[in-house]
Amino acid sequence: MNDTAESNRLEGRVALVSGGARGVGLAIARTLAGQGAKVLIADAGGAINGDGADPTVAEAVAAELGDSALAFTDSIAEASAAQAAVALANEAFGGLDILVNNAAILRDGFIFKSDPADFDEVLKTNLAGAWYLTNAATPLMRQHAKDNRGGEPYQWGRVVNITSTAGFYGNYGQSSYASAKSGMLGLMRTTAMDLARAGITCNAVAPFAATRVTDTIVPANDEQTTYKERALKVSPDHVAMVVAWLCSPEGQSITGQLFGVRGREVFLFSQPRPIATLARDDADWDVAALSEAAAATFAPLYTDLKTDLEVFNTEPKV
Numbered sequence: 600m601n602d603t604a605e606s607n608r609l610e611g612r613v614a615l616v617s618g619g620a621r622g623v624g625l626a627i628a629r630t631l632a633g634q635g636a637k638v639l640i641a642d643a644g645g646a647i648n649g650d651g652a653d654p655t656v657a658e659a660v661a662a663e664l665g666d667s668a669l670a671f672t673d674s675i676a677e678a679s680a681a682q683a684a685v686a687l688a689n690e691a692f693g694g695l696d697i698l699v700n701n702a703a704i705l706r707d708g709f710i711f712k713s714d715p716a717d718f719d720e721v722l723k724t725n726l727a728g729a730w731y732l733t734n735a736a737t738p739l740m741r742q743h744a745k746d747n748r749g750g751e752p753y754q755w756g757r758v759v760n761i762t763s764t765a766g767f768y769g770n771y772g773q774s775s776y777a778s779a780k781s782g783m784l785g786l787m788r789t790t791a792m793d794l795a796r797a798g799i800t801c802n803a804v805a806p807f808a809a810t811r812v813t814d815t816i817v818p819a820n821d822e823q824t825t826y827k828e829r830a831l832k833v834s835p836d837h838v839a840m841v842v843a844w845l846c847s848p849e850g851q852s853i854t855g856q857l858f859g860v861r862g863r864e865v866f867l868f869s870q871p872r873p874i875a876t877l878a879r880d881d882a883d884w885d886v887a888a889l890s891e892a893a894a895a896t897f898a899p900l901y902t903d904l905k906t907d908l909e910v911f912n913t914e915p916k917v
């Protein structure tokens with residue numbers, strides 16, 4: 600494909616990117632705008648842990664992107680704000696074809712030491728915020744599908760949930776974050792099903808990228824020092840490219856999938872399905888019988904407790 604076709608690919612489309620003013624979200628917003636989309640940058644501009652707010656962060660990005668972008672600076676962790684963000688995109692740009700649920704905060708701490716209030720905040724921003732936006736955006740997308748907005752058939756309607764490998768590998772001290780991120784997978788699967796008839800897709804992408812979050816990792820050992828050094832080499836632009844692919848006409852048939860992006864490596868992840876079955880026809884299981892059968896059939900297949908950090912331990916391709 601030549602540069603012109605690449606830059607016009609999303610001409611006439613409207614995207615809403617939550618957390619679109621920094622890091623991965625900023626790269627996504629710039630890439631979608633670069634391909635012709637109008638972009639609503641929904642970013643409250645707070646600290647990594649969600650404290651505070653700074654509307655100037657999203658406003659500066661919107662100013663940089665000019666006519667292609669607008670800032671929405673209320674927290675998307677409120678249902679009413681999510682509704683308002685979708686309404687603004689619709690009023691300002693005439694519709695909404697693409698939603699990227701990317702905003703997230705971190706409040707780490709071992710499960711046995713954490714404050715329930717921190718869990719509530721993380722779930723509210725990272726998972727409820729994504730649900731609120733999807734709930735607010737998809738009636739409009741369904742209407743666009745009925746109206747064949749932009750030509751028949753409607754080729755758009757995209758929801759991309761930015762998740763994390765922490766959501767399915769787990770990570771020390773990230774029980775809240777991992778709970779929210781794995782929750783996004785259930786949200787992704789069900790959104791894909793609920794919207795399949797309308798031709799609207801929903802997928803999840805787990806990024807690896809240098810952002811302010813990667814910057815703040817304080818290595819506890821040599822392995823983590825190496826991880827951080829490698830992570831800081833990986834531009835979020837690679838993640839943005841994969842999101843742009845899912846949002847392109849070529850992404851129309853891809854739904855319900857979980858991808859990962861680390862530099863030039865793009866992963867398709869499996870999703871949990873039974874890998875072994877124990878079944879008894881003659882009687883219910885009891886503890887002794889189950890122990891014996893599981894030791895033979897399940898034990899060789901048990902999933903180890905390696906973190907994503909330990910698994911993705913090779914030099915990234917950048």
Ligand SMILES: NC(=O)c1ccc[n+]([C@@H]2O[C@H](COP(=O)([O-])OP(=O)(O)OC[C@H]3O[C@@H](n4cnc5c(N)ncnc54)[C@H](O)[C@@H]3O)[C@@H](O)[C@H]2O)c1
Nearest residue numbers: 618621622623642643644645674675701702703763808810
């Ligand atoms: N950087 C990585 O390597 C990495 C790894 C795994 C997952 N992720 C995921 O990628 C996404 C982006 O992460 P990042 O590293 O770019 O983080 P970041 O902190 O640089 O950017 C997140 C943005 O979201 C915004 N935000 C947070 N809460 C908000 C709210 N309630 N309303 C509106 N905006 C809000 C913040 O202001 C910030 O600009 C997150 O979903 C994160 O979980 C990143």
